[in-house]
Amino acid sequence: MTSTTTARVAASERIFQRSRVAGRDQAAFIGKLCLVAVLLGAGTALVLTGKLPAQAAGALLLGVVYTHMVELQHQCLHHSAFVRVGLHRPVGLLLGLPMLVSYSHYRIRHLQHHRNLGTDQDTEFFGFDTRQPLTARVLLRGMFDYPRLGTVAAESYHSWRGTWQYGNGQVSERIRRDSMAEYRVMGALVLAAVAASIAGYGGLVLQLWVLPLLLVAAPLHFLVELPEHIKCDNDTTDVLRNTRSITGSWFSTWLTNGNNLHVEHHAAMTVPINRLRERHSAVRECAKFVEHSYWTFYRAVLREVLVNSTRPHGARADTRG
Template sequence: MSATAQLTPRPKTVQDLKSRPSSVVFSLKLAIYFIVLAHGVFFTFSEFLIIRIVGVLLIGVMFAHGVELQHQALHYHGFKSKRWNVLFGIIVGIPMLVSFSGYQDSHLKHHRMLGTKENTEFFDYGDQYGFNSFQGIRSWFIRLFMPNHYGKFFQIAIKSVCGVSIRNVNEGVAKGVRREHLWMLAFIAALTAISVALHTWVIAWVWLAPLMLVAAPVHALIEMPEHYRCDLTSTDPLLNTRTIVSNAFMTWLTNGNNYHVEHHMMPALSIDRLQDLHASIEPSIRYHHLTYREFYWAVLRDRIVPRSVDTADTDAPDAETPVEVLSHAPEQTA
């Protein structure tokens, strides 16, 4: 064997991957989130309209990024402490009106049920997986601006205030959902009070406009590729889920959501290690794109098709067979 061949890095095997989260890395992610968010808020107080618009864009993008951080926390992949995952998972979800407990309960069911008729998702984008052949303006509006999500929020918020029971979840989850919806209502009330007291449009500039005009579309576009027009009759992540390699910026913005096949194949693997797993299973992924631009160009041309793969030459782990790394995952309870 040549010296060059010996120096060539080999993809990590399943046994090489570690699942323990890094509190330091997640703390840095949160620090960046809050710093950029603070700058966005500061910009919205500028006298210049263009700087205010930049502020709205920064805030909205961070709101969407926060939900991706919340996703990491609900898997307990952020901090080593479950309590800290829950606390910061709640905080980063408040701006987009996402209940940590409700999202966690729904999302973990989604992992178990994907590929079956029992599969559901927390966010309702209308034509969830793109099965309708005609994607009209109404369909895109529902997907990008998420009116169903806001409607669901206010329904549960009213139930939480009135003490009405929340269906389809156990009492422990329901308690968390009620608590978080009351916190989100308090957040809205506080912004409203500040706006009234200062006789300004603070609530519009730092929350409503970023949420509805930026965060919702960005979030929807981040999540749309996950299972869009994949083979949802199969329980195999290599067939029912999509990976987009993209670049370092998009991997940061989506918080690893672009490696979605890898996440569904090994949900107990830390988000920060999904790229390592990708090197081992990439040849077997049927729905695979190099960039988000490539994916959305295929969507617009209605040319979403699986690629041909050779499964004989890969050491990809069986998604339905327990592997060692999964046994180290923290207990996932709501």
């Protein structure tokens, strides 16, 4: 075995190495939660100034934070945020509320995604098909996936009736019960927002939640999720080929909560997010799809969209790299 081959084997082993949550990992996550609280307060304060530029900045900041909160919820799904496992669900529930994402429903669907990645059974919670040709219409539909909110309303309705069922296989009664409880909370939150609007606070509901959710968080979340597997080798279960990592900047790493290091995450999904950067040099050496920045990825996507827009229907480019 050559020295180069030996080094690649060692790098690959480092990528897949498992580790448990330690006190320093929990402290790092709590620090992220504290920053979220500060940013939510800052966004709210800007909206409450009553001045249009400040209100717009506040709504934008809130939308960005709502997106970040779902990425923090994602870490809770994998039980890699807290030393005590029982903390993940209540914290994860709160983190998902602004974007109306059920922790328990998302968790079981997302773990199935990890298990089935690279097979025909792979489906993600947010439902974007990474195998379809990239067109402007497809991207816009994904960015402004408002029909998902109708799905959430239906899930909440069935949960209040006690008839909610998981639609992608069998789940335990505990998961079903937990999912229904979370959809009921979301339904109650929406009803409270409606009641506040009727009571004369509709402007605040619009600026603090509705507009940040619809105009910022929904499209931004799609753009965060898009690079993970699209234009990769979707016909293999090898995470070094079916998943993409992006080196990224400090801001993109913060915003996505390390989701840019996606090969690292799929290779060892219970490793705390704050430790994934340690494995990135090994991923750059071994993985097939590694980008320097999100901009380089999005430029490649836009190029393909432009190519597909000039091709006859049915002759569009494959989304694999």
